[in-house]
Amino acid sequence: xxxxxxxxxxxxxxxxxxxxxxxxxxxxxxxxxxxxxxxxxxxxxxxxxxxxxxxxxxxxxxxxxxxxxxxxxxxxxxxxxxxxxxxxxxxxxxxxxxxxxxxxxxxxxxxxxxxxxxxxxxxxxxxxxxxxxxxxxxxxxxxxxxxxxxxxxxxxxxxxxxxxxxxxxxxxxxxxxxxxxxxxxxxxxxxxxxx
Amino acid sequence: xxxxxxxxxxxxxxxxxxxxxxxxxxxxxxxxxxxxxxxxxxxxxxxxxxxxxxxxxxxxxxxxxxxxxxxxxxxxxxxxxxxxxxxxxxxxxxxxxxxxxxxxxxxxxxxxxxxxxxxxxxxxxxxxxxxxxxxxxxxxxxxxxxxxxxxxxxxxxxxxxxxxxxxxxxxxxxxxxxxxxxxxxxxxxxxxxxx
Numbered sequence: 251x252x253x254x255x256x257x258x259x260x261x262x263x264x265x266x267x268x269x270x271x272x273x274x275x276x277x278x279x280x281x282x283x284x285x286x287x288x289x290x291x292x293x294x295x296x297x298x299x300x301x302x303x304x305x306x307x308x309x310x311x312x313x314x315x316x317x318x319x320x321x322x323x324x325x326x327x328x329x330x331x332x333x334x335x336x337x338x339x340x341x342x343x344x345x346x347x348x349x350x351x352x353x354x355x356x357x358x359x360x361x362x363x364x365x366x367x368x369x370x371x372x373x374x375x376x377x378x379x380x381x382x383x384x385x386x387x388x389x390x391x392x393x394x395x396x397x398x399x400x401x402x403x404x405x406x407x408x409x410x411x412x413x414x415x416x417x418x419x420x421x422x423x424x425x426x427x428x429x430x431x432x433x434x435x436x437x438x439x440x441x442x443x444x445x
Numbered sequence: 446x447x448x449x450x451x452x453x454x455x456x457x458x459x460x461x462x463x464x465x466x467x468x469x470x471x472x473x474x475x476x477x478x479x480x481x482x483x484x485x486x487x488x489x490x491x492x493x494x495x496x497x498x499x500x501x502x503x504x505x506x507x508x509x510x511x512x513x514x515x516x517x518x519x520x521x522x523x524x525x526x527x528x529x530x531x532x533x534x535x536x537x538x539x540x541x542x543x544x545x546x547x548x549x550x551x552x553x554x555x556x557x558x559x560x561x562x563x564x565x566x567x568x569x570x571x572x573x574x575x576x577x578x579x580x581x582x583x584x585x586x587x588x589x590x591x592x593x594x595x596x597x598x599x600x601x602x603x604x605x606x607x608x609x610x611x612x613x614x615x616x617x618x619x620x621x622x623x624x625x626x627x628x629x630x631x632x633x634x635x636x637x638x639x640x
Contacts, residue, residue: 320477
């Protein structure tokens with residue numbers, strides 16, 4: 251997705267060979283117009299998949315997921331990273347380790363909002379090691395929901411997550427797939443559109 | 446805002462005289478079409494305020510804020526509830542106590558995204574005791590930004606936050622202001638549109 255890649259090239263900050271900071275439009279400050287474009291792009295790519303719900307993870311997944319849900323005409327459920335007092339039981343949960351934050355979180359959703367009747371699009375802002383996506387797959391398996399595919403805004407294609415997920419047969423759509431981060435530069439892969 | 450009030454009446458769950466659960470369309474599952482309507486409503490109410498940025502708080506503030514930002518044509522910044530490893534210093538921070546979660550969090554934003562040049566609309570999903578809004582006011586005062594006003598999706602008008610904030614002279618727009626929660630029923634106040 252060219253407009254996203256241009257934004258990454260102009261505003262992304264390469265902090266190391268593994269860390270790309272996109273806080274100016276996705277992870278801290280959000281560009282709503284770009285999110286709308288991202289939503290339209292995912293809706294186009296997953297058109298005809300009979301999606302009934304989108305599942306994402308707080309917080310940075312919410313904006314692109316809501317814009318995609320708006321275009322597809324389906325609700326978005328965001329998994330929470332810890333239990334709150336108003337969501338105490340009746341949950342599907344999974345353990346997710348964040349390599350960025352070096353901590354483990356339980357992610358969970360209420361059993362009220364995803365069921366075996368649902369065909370779900372999993373979405374997230376970043377895909378690196380795949381921990382968050384595997385956590386969401388785990389949750390959807392508990393709910394016996396069908397997984398339509400996985401929509402990722404930015405994939406770190408040089409890490410293992412995308413490969414592992416595709417090897418398990420999931421359809422992954424990545425809007426900007428990064429081949430390499432080095433010397434302050436971002437090199438993109440060609441877009442992955444195959445299973 | 447009638448469509449929101451109808452949604453609260455049909456899907457909200459009154460768990461006690463102080464707790465209203467709206468997990469089916471705002472706080473856990475999100476209704477993107479309703480969020481778009483909410484965004485348009487806030488944009489209409491704050492038209493002419495020369496807003497340059499929206500400040501909200503993760504996670505439930507993000508969806509309504511992004512939709513408002515889309516209509517107003519301005520970026521959204523969401524304050525984070527704890528520091529992450531990629532956002533370690535160069536922050537404006539404030540302490541916020543959550544009565545719902547019975548815990549204190551530090552909320553913070555990067556100094557990169559709000560400055561003394563900005564006129565900011567503060568947004569949040571709920572207003573009860575006002576702790577989160579006062580935290581965001583604190584942050585904006587540190588940044589020397591102008592505060593255009595405060596946009597709240599659901600106000601618990603029977604708690605003190607809204608009164609305290611209005612007494613300090615802030616312009617507060619509330620889309621659904623609740624006078625009372627009792628016996629499973631929600632009673633709304635008239636909408637507050639005055640300073």
